[in-house]
Amino acid sequence: MKELTDLAVDTAARMGASYADIRIIRINNESVSAKNEKVSGIGKSEDEGFGVRVLANGAWGFASSSNLTRDEIQKVAAEAVEIARASATLKETDVVLAPEDTHVDVWKSSYEKDPFEVSLETKIDLLLKINAEMMKVKDIKVANAHMNFMREHQFFASSEGSFIEQEILRSGAGYSATAVGNDDMQTRSYPDSHGGQYMAKGYEVIEETPLLENALQTAEEASALLKAPRCPERVADLILGGSQLALQIHESIGHPTELDRVLGTEANYAGTSFVTTDKLGNFQYGSPVVNVVADSTIPYGLATIGYDDEGVTAQKWHLIKDGLFSGYLTSRETAPVIGEERSKGAMRAHGWERIPLIRMTNISLMPGEWTLDDLIADTKDGVYMETNKSWSIDQKRLNFQFGTELAWEIKNGKKTRMFKNTVYQSMTPEFWNSCDAICNEDHFVLWGLINCGKGQPGQTAEMSHGAAPARFRNVKIF
Ligand SMILES: [Zn+2]
Missing domain, CATH: 3.30.2290.10 (PmbA/TldD superfamily)
Structure with missing residues (x-):
């Protein structure tokens, strides 16, 4: 060879x-x-x-x-x-x-x-x-x-x-x-x-x-x-199940922190990003409990590799640390543009017939302290939603609307009625800043995604997102 x-x-x-x-x-x-x-x-x-x-x-x-x-x-x-x-x-x-x-x-x-x-x-x-x-x-x-x-x-x-x-x-x-x-x-x-x-x-x-x-x-x-009834329109506390949260991380943190989208060199397929380079190190992406880590080394992750498709060693770094935006997904070409000395190793190609692009590696929301039972018991007026059914997010990854297969009403700390066709709507920074509680590592699952699309001609890539259920305050739900 x-x-x-x-x-x-x-x-x-x-x-x-x-x-x-x-x-x-x-x-x-x-x-x-x-x-x-x-x-x-x-x-x-x-x-x-x-x-x-x-x-x-x-x-x-x-x-x-x-x-x-x-x-x-x-x-x-x-x-x-x-x-x-x-x-x-x-x-x-x-x-x-x-x-x-x-x-x-x-x-x-x-x-x-x-x-x-x-x-x-x-x-x-x-x-x-x-x-x-x-x-x-x-x-x-x-x-x-x-x-x-x-x-x-x-x-x-x-x-x-x-x-x-x-x-x-x-x-x-x-x-x-x-x-x-x-x-x-x-x-x-x-x-x-x-x-x-x-x-x-x-x-x-x-x-x-x-x-x-x-x-x-x-x-x-x-x-x-x-x-089941439809969920009446309300502003309430939202608890997201792990796999829905995985998709939320993917769409509203993973894609907008791909540096080629930010720099405008890969915009055709699904747009650019609101996370402009002036925000690095001084933008409150989420509340202080929000820690999001990109990790190409995590065991069993779909994007776990030894080296990326530019031959750069797999790495682990924070995209968001204590709520503060602190890192991008980069390549050898884009890292110097933001003054970084080395690529983070996020270049991957779909098969042999495509040129590598910046692709998400495994990106996870770090677990917190709560058990799911305690989190539900602590919620007076809320909705628990799980398993993605529909999603929509704008070109810059700011305004979004996600629907799930199943939702439960939470009243005074107890799951009561099941709702169908439930949707939540928010804006990326507002949403992540409303996160006040994340479940502990016993609830943490590395969810694998096999169909992330990017580029023209189109490329698919696989990656995992670790997540435990988490609560977001005062979200529009309908
Ligand atoms: Zn994707």
Whole structure:
């Protein structure tokens, strides 16, 4: 492999590149799904190719191919340099990269059970049992269940001498029940509505998650929602369940702290950010109980890596410390723009055919001191909401509106009525500054998100968000 990566880097240098890197990647995927007690899909795929990224005349060039031969590597490396030269005719300033040490290393996700070695029968059997459990409940017209596994094997090499081999394994499963009746349709999902729960683990994540154990209750809740009232419009205290909070962190802290969005270099797909660079170190993003940490090293996180796609070591740092905005997600190109000496290592690409972008790593809200029971008991007039159903947030990530599958009214410290179709609305800084209580680490779950979209052409990325339920005061709920 080293011979091939050297060929790419040497070719680019000979053509006049001042910097070059190559990623050679193989991705294996397996997915299994079942619907209404029948297998509805089995998919297996393998994808292999390489991408070469270069700097020439102070601008980026990128080219890629699925044909991993010596001739093709030389052709693609030369093409990347030509693209860089063409880009350079439109540049405003030269790209300057923050320094990074040379790394020669091998890094692999740890796991116990290789999911690609577990039989299809075992997987199908569990999914059908989950379907059957949900279909026991009257009103359930659609029961879905699925599991997915992905292995990414990558070689990275750069003209600075780094040569890194990495293998990342991601596994997960989820299901949903849809009830129809009473002139309505309601869906409940488990463990989360965005494809289920995923971790950088092997098949053990499927065995450790109480999937079958929760299927009946999930279906019963979908059925109960048909008869539940809508939440009357109010301003009240809001307690968010962990997986909804994970999405809240993703949309209102993760995306706006991507420095390429802030600098306006990646705005096409989903906008820019209100977190302008003058706010670094002096903007009260949240209340003093809010501590948000970006961490590419946390065990089992979907974005846990040894090195990012620029060969920068995985790191851990605060985005928000005691409520104060204190850090961005950066790359080698953007770190110097805000006066930082080193990239935080947040550059990742979707597969071999895309150029790396700043992507969220694992971003978590640090746990507090409360138990959920105590938090509910301490709330006089409130609503508890869990499992995302809808979301909307503006281009700058300021105004948002999120809906959840399920909500409970809290009156004088007790959960009373169930509400359906409940939505909360707020503005990012106002919302995080209204956070006054976070549950403790016994409630802390690392929620995996597998479908974050960014860039044109579009790229998807995976990351985890750790969260325990938390309370927000005086939020508009309807
Ligand atoms: Zn996203």
